[in-house]
Amino acid sequence: MxxxxxxxxxxxxxxxxxxxxxxxxxxxxxxxxxxxxxxxxxxxxxxxxxxxxxxxxxxxxxxxxxxxxxxxxxxxxxxxxxxxxxxxxxxxxxxxxxxxxxxxxxxxxxxxxxxxxxxxxxxxxxxxxxxxxxxxxxxxxxxxxxxxxxxxxxxxxxxxxxxxxxxxxxxxxxxxxxxxxxxxxxxxxxxxxxxxxxxxxxxxxxxxxxxDLPGALGLSLGLVCLLLPITKGSDWGWTSGTTLGLIAASLLILALWGLFELRSPAPxxxxxxxxxxxxxxxxxxxxxxxxxxxxxxxxxxxxxxxxxxxxxxxxxxxxxxxxxxxxxxxxxxxxxxxxxxxxxxxxxxxxxxxxxxxxxxxxxxxxxxxxxxxxxxxxxxxxxxxxxxxxxxxxxxxxxxxxxxxxxxxxxxxxxxxxxxxxxxxxxxxxxxxxxxxxxxxxxxxxxxxxxxxxxxxxxxxxxxxxxxxxxxxxxxxxxxVLLASSADEAAPVREASHAAAGSGGFHGRVLDADGTPVARANVTLIDRTGRQAGLTVTDEAGRYALTAPSSGSSFVLAGSATGYAPRACPAAYPASGLPVEIDLVLTVSAPERRTAVSS
Incomplete structure (x- = not known):
């Protein structure tokens, strides 16, 4: 055995x-x-x-x-x-x-x-x-x-x-x-x-x-009005009415666009x-x-x-x-x-x-x-x-x-x-x-x-x-x-975060495949009740993750995904006590990857 x-x-x-x-x-x-x-x-x-x-x-x-x-x-x-x-x-x-x-x-x-x-x-x-x-x-x-x-x-x-x-x-x-x-x-x-x-x-x-289609149209119009006088100003004249008018229009359009984007739920x-x-x-x-x-x-x-x-x-x-x-x-x-x-x-x-x-x-x-x-x-x-x-x-x-x-x-x-x-x-x-x-x-x-x-x-x-x-x-x-590591002695940032989360509240656990093998570098996303992303991290080599919750006494969804696996989501309730919650996510290998693994 x-x-x-x-x-x-x-x-x-x-x-x-x-x-x-x-x-x-x-x-x-x-x-x-x-x-x-x-x-x-x-x-x-x-x-x-x-x-x-x-x-x-x-x-x-x-x-x-x-x-x-x-x-x-x-x-x-x-x-x-x-x-x-x-x-x-x-x-x-x-x-x-x-x-x-x-x-x-x-x-x-x-x-x-x-x-x-x-x-x-x-x-x-x-x-x-x-x-x-x-x-x-x-x-x-x-x-x-x-x-x-x-x-x-x-x-x-x-x-x-x-x-x-x-x-x-x-x-x-x-x-x-x-x-x-x-x-x-x-x-x-x-x-x-x-x-x-x-x-x-x-x-x-x-x-x-x-x-955000209105945001895309607004940004496009503002950029065109800004870049046109910049690129054509020497031909039109920097003090011409066309140049100054387009610059003023671009500032107004981009200001209004900014206000719209700040109020948009999906900017x-x-x-x-x-x-x-x-x-x-x-x-x-x-x-x-x-x-x-x-x-x-x-x-x-x-x-x-x-x-x-x-x-x-x-x-x-x-x-x-x-x-x-x-x-x-x-x-x-x-x-x-x-x-x-x-x-x-x-x-x-x-x-x-x-x-x-x-x-x-x-x-x-x-x-x-x-x-x-x-x-x-x-x-x-x-x-x-x-x-x-x-x-x-x-x-x-x-x-x-x-x-x-x-x-x-x-x-x-x-x-x-x-x-x-x-x-x-x-x-x-x-x-x-x-x-x-x-x-x-x-x-x-x-x-x-x-x-x-x-x-x-x-x-x-x-x-x-x-x-x-x-x-x-x-x-x-x-x-x-995560961005730039090139040596083993700089690894495992998620492992340290997991330890911290266990003592301070939040969600932590492991991402595994159906056989219990840890899935390294999987994406784990925390989604709130409005459907917006409340947090995202990447698992370490042992499949561990840790995410802090933005508020206690709320309901979330934990979603795990990795290349070669079918994505998985599950409900996650965070208690009012603020105590850490441990949840493991199990991913299933997608069909093409499973066939590759079997044939090899």
Whole structure:
């Protein structure tokens, strides 16, 4: 009999975690590839921006709508797709985002009409929701020791894809029809969708409530009214009635939207959560990082391609300029593992501040390193390292401050803040370069004074970001291992919480499968009588959980879910005495997983 017990114990120790069985090693690269695909879509037309008026047979002011439409659609889609992912499944919404991008790419590939091209580019912009959705899937599916570096890679994929796509798009634009760029984007989108279907599992975690359609419409209208004058202000005039009217309208609409969201039982964006110090300050820092990221993308390619006859231009071809800027994205990719180790030891606040400091050093050095192509490569490497650290820290800070069921919406809002930062950067630096340009024959070209002023503006934004980041609260010890743990000595935060709950009141117990085997990293949700989430946690390696109850003498529902298992819910009454309540949840292995286990 003891021998049988030992054999059973050995089998339990060897039993793979269902989450690891479903979320294998391919999930991270596939999701990162989806992010890179989105970045390629954004960078696609950068090499041919100056040629768009001729290609589309229109005025330069009208041609800029091709870029503006993608920005506006992405800003609107990002928080909406994040919320839909929380409600209806993140993989499903990720596939929907990519599908809309593919349709938009094909629309652009078969047209030279301005209006049709703008519509296609707007459809492409909907793919921006892939970034927060990918981060949400990683949080739901990956073991905690892999989560830090995975989120870092996903968050920095925008820079990685942009850096890799710039020389590639320039090469295609020089040697093939420009419509080939859109066929390439459509092909990448289809490949990303196929890999997602084959490799990425659908998450079992769902947020309670329904989709807030009035909130989505209000936010969309407010963002369009805000971003339109930011991106088109230099064309319309910053003091024109159109610009000032749209800014005033955006402030009014967003204020009314905020009041509506505060009263909504199921808001699109939980403003109370967004107003928490750690969430609010992280989003403000994200705006500054977005400003810093886009400044280098505007300055270096122009400096490299200006003719040497200007006295400061470097006279490089479009392809060489792209290759010189490409290290920006590559370095962002390579710092992801470094970020995971640093953040696991010091927390994402420290890595964010270090990243901002490196960015400041890069821009400071750039003020004196603009006289040779190799110097621009050095600037790109240093800035890539800093931006990679900063971008990688942002989702970890957000995830540490919100419930898992709000991951998609919260990261969607954070991605939106970065987009607003890039929009502000584009508008301000574009205005600076235009106002400091010099005449070279029949045309005006940016001046060295304008380039240096742009770098100083980016440095100022980084300084503001550093001040904001300094006021972020330090990462709590209880949450750091869940987000970023990379060693065994930081494990088992739930075990400590369970012990505390047993002495202070609340619900605690274990999540087991039908055979009595503990289910590690299962989601346990506490739902109150109104159907709203009152608490959520993740079980430790022994299947233990602990949740504090918001009030005594109330009735709740405890729900357990894990990848590979059918979800389970049971009523849970919390006595007026406030004494702890022990409840074990038993999950049943879903049919496909059961067949896999039997066959193996």
């Amino acid at each position: 003891p021998q049988t017990t030992n054999d059973q114990h050995a089998e339990e120790q060897q039993l793979p975690d269902p989450r690891e069985r479903r979320a294998g090693g391919g999930v991270v690269p596939v999701l990162a590839f989806a992010g890179i695909t989105v970045a390629v879509m954004q960078t696609l037309l950068v090499p041919v921006i100056k040629d768009l008026p001729a290609l589309l047979h229109t005025d330069p002011s009208n041609a800029t709508w091709v870029m503006t439409a993608t920005l506006l659609a992405g800003a609107v889609a990002t928080p909406i797709m994040g919320r839909l992912g929380d409600l209806h499944g993140k993989r499903r919404m990720l596939l929907a985002s990519l599908a809309v991008m593919v349709i938009g790419s094909l629309v652009c590939a078969f047209t030279e009409e301005l209006v049709v091209m703008i519509a296609g580019r707007a459809l492409q912009g909907f793919a921006m929701g892939a970034i927060p959705l990918g981060i949400g899937i990683m949080r739901d599916e990956l073991p905690r020791e892999k989560l830090g570096s995975a989120m870092a890679l996903m968050s920095s994929s925008i820079g990685v894809g942009g850096g890799l796509a710039l020389p590639g798009a320039a090469l295609v634009a020089q040697h093939a029809d420009w419509h080939t760029l859109f066929f390439g984007a459509a092909g990448l989108g289809v490949l990303s969708m196929a890999l997602t279907v084959l490799v990425v599992p659908e998450t079992s975690l769902r947020a309670p409530g329904r989709f 699109l964006v939980d403003l109370r959560t967004s107003a928490r110090r750690e969430v609010l300050l992280t989003n403000l820092a994200s705006v500054m990082v977005g400003v810093a990221f886009y400044a280098v993308s505007l300055v270096l390619p122009q400096l490299l391609q200006l003719p040497t006859s200007t006295g400061y231009g470097l006279g490089q071809s479009m392809v060489v300029a792209g290759l010189c800027v490409a290290p920006l994205g590559l370095t962002m990719m390579f710092v992801a593992p470094l970020y995971a180790r640093l953040s696991a030891r010091r927390g994402p606040k420290v890595s964010l501040m270090l990243g901002l400091l490196v960015i400041a050093i890069g821009y400071g050095a750039g003020l004196g390193l603009m006289s040779a192509a190799w110097q621009t490569v050095v600037i790109a490497v240093v800035l890539g390292a800093g931006i990679g650290l900063a971008y990688s820290s942002l989702p970890a800070l957000i995830i540490g401050a919100v419930d898992p069921s709000e991951t998609g919406a919260a990261n969607g809002l954070n991605t939106l803040m970065r987009s607003i930062g890039t929009s502000v950067s584009s508008a301000v630096i574009g205005m600076v370069l235009a106002n400091t340009s010099v005449r070279m024959g029949p045309v005006s070209v940016p001046s060295m004074e304008g380039f240096r002023t742009s770098f100083m503006i980016a440095t100022g934004a980084v300084a503001i970001g550093l001040v904001v980041a300094a006021f972020l609260p330090s990462q709590r010890d209880a949450t750091r291992p």
